[in-house]
Amino acid sequence: MTTCSAPGKVYLFGEHAVVYGEPAVPCAIERRARVTAEPREDGRVRVEAPDLSLDGFTVTWDDSADERPDLDVPTPLVEAGMGYVNEAVAQARDAADAPEVGFDITVESTIPLGAGLGSSAAVTVAGIDAGTRSLGVELSTEEIADRAYRAEYEVQDGQASRADTFCSAMGGAVRVEGEDRRTIDAPPLPFVIGYDGGAGDTGELVAGVRALREEYGFAADTIGAIGDVVRRGTEVLRGSEPNGGADEELLAELGRLMDFDHGLLAALGVSSRSLDAMVWAARDADAYGAKLTGAGGGGCIVALDDTEATETALDYTPGCETAFRAELATEGVRVEGA
Ligand SMILES: Nc1ncnc2c1ncn2[C@@H]1O[C@H](COP(=O)(O)OP(=O)(O)O)[C@@H](O)[C@H]1O
Ligand SMILES: C[C@@](O)(CCOP(=O)(O)O)CC(=O)O
Ligand SMILES: [Mg+2]
Numbered sequence: 001m002t003t004c005s006a007p008g009k010v011y012l013f014g015e016h017a018v019v020y021g022e023p024a025v026p027c028a029i030e031r032r033a034r035v036t037a038e039p040r041e042d043g044r045v046r047v048e049a050p051d052l053s054l055d056g057f058t059v060t061w062d063d064s065a066d067e068r069p070d071l072d073v074p075t076p077l078v079e080a081g082m083g084y085v086n087e088a089v090a091q092a093r094d095a096a097d098a099p100e101v102g103f104d105i106t107v108e109s110t111i112p113l114g115a116g117l118g119s120s121a122a123v124t125v126a127g128i129d130a131g132t133r134s135l136g137v138e139l140s141t142e143e144i145a146d147r148a149y150r151a152e153y154e155v156q157d158g159q160a161s162r163a164d165t166f167c168s169a170m171g172g173a174v175r176v177e178g179e180d181r182r183t184i185d186a187p188p189l190p191f192v193i194g195y196d197g198g199a200g201d202t203g204e205l206v207a208g209v210r211a212l213r214e215e216y217g218f219a220a221d222t223i224g225a226i227g228d229v230v231r232r233g234t235e236v237l238r239g240s241e242p243n244g245g246a247d248e249e250l251l252a253e254l255g256r257l258m259d260f261d262h263g264l265l266a267a268l269g270v271s272s273r274s275l276d277a278m279v280w281a282a283r284d285a286d287a288y289g290a291k292l293t294g295a296g297g298g299g300c301i302v303a304l305d306d307t308e309a310t311e312t313a314l315d316y317t318p319g320c321e322t323a324f325r326a327e328l329a330t331e332g333v334r335v336e337g338a
Pocket of ligand 2: 014015016017018019114115116117118119120159160161162163164202206293294295296
């Protein structure tokens with residue numbers, strides 16, 4: 001039996017545009033998904049995913065014997081819920097050259113689902129590492145990231161960037177631009193997260209942006225403008241002292257860029273009333289900047305504030321279910337125990 005964990009992430013900037021080859025800077029945060037894998041001789045896959053509740057049901061499923069979770073919810077919803085774990089299992093089987101092997105899998109996570117904090121990437125990355133290690137195969141972190149990307153690409157119908165999975169596998173702050181992916185130095189940034197308790201469907205939101213981009217030249221320009229924001233942000237980070245604290249001027253400039261990015265994402269139709277309300281609450285509380293994180297539609301915003309003001313303001317914002325601080329996770333995927 002092997003347990004591995006991998007962190008979630010926030011986007012400092014660049015989500016959505018990264019799908020079309022623009023750069024993005026996600027940062028891993030100390031909220032992790034833990035996946036335990038135990039090989040089974042009989043080829044069956046049994047999954048316990050207590051955090052995965054669909055319309056109030058907790059899901060346990062078995063991928064063989066034509067069994068699907070016996071739930072009174074539409075099949076596509078169930079399939080969507082199972083997709084990432086199933087693809088992680090497929091990647092682990094492939095990597096270990098054990099196409100027939102079965103697994104008992106348990107998933108536990110402190111990353112809210114579908115909220116823009118990269119729960120899918122964390123579960124996929126940790127699942128591939130746990131699955132292969134339980135078969136005595138140790139993949140490099142790069143290969144785990146690559147296989148997790150392929151898994152997300154499958155589940156999201158060919159619409160995924162390498163950003164989330166690379167960030168979750170490597171930890172820290174990363175910059176991803178098409179095939180080019182690297183870890184970058186970043187000072188400790190005072191992230192505050194607001195969560196509206198809701199979720200957005202990543203595949204659907206990405207498809208919506210794609211349709212806008214195909215229909216309107218100015219939507220394509222908006223995506224290019226997000227890329228410009230990220231290029232500017234990368235320069236700002238490059239000039240920072242990685243081990244020193246983040247100074248006021250640096251935070252102010254990053255915050256302005258986050259604000260700009262949120263405006264561009266809103267223009268692309270991926271914000272929502274509650275995300276906007278939380279962004280404005282953070283700005284009114286004098287956060288350096290605030291934006292939605294991830295696919296949008298509902299879920300989380302991320303703000304930069306080194307005081308208590310934003311967290312307190314979010315606590316009193318209608319539409320915000322909970323607010324919390326998030327530390328940069330310097331460690332990516334790791335073994336939790338054998
Ligand atoms: N704890 C978990 N257990 C099982 N599956 C999970 C868990 N967390 C996330 N997932 C998978 O990830 C999906 C959510 O991913 P996604 O829509 O990309 O949003 P995000 O990555 O922003 O959280 C869920 O529908 C489920 O398939
Ligand atoms: C919208 C996108 O840029 C990020 C999605 O992040 P999340 O799954 O909402 O955490 C999609 C992608 O990069 O694959
Ligand atoms: Mg995701």
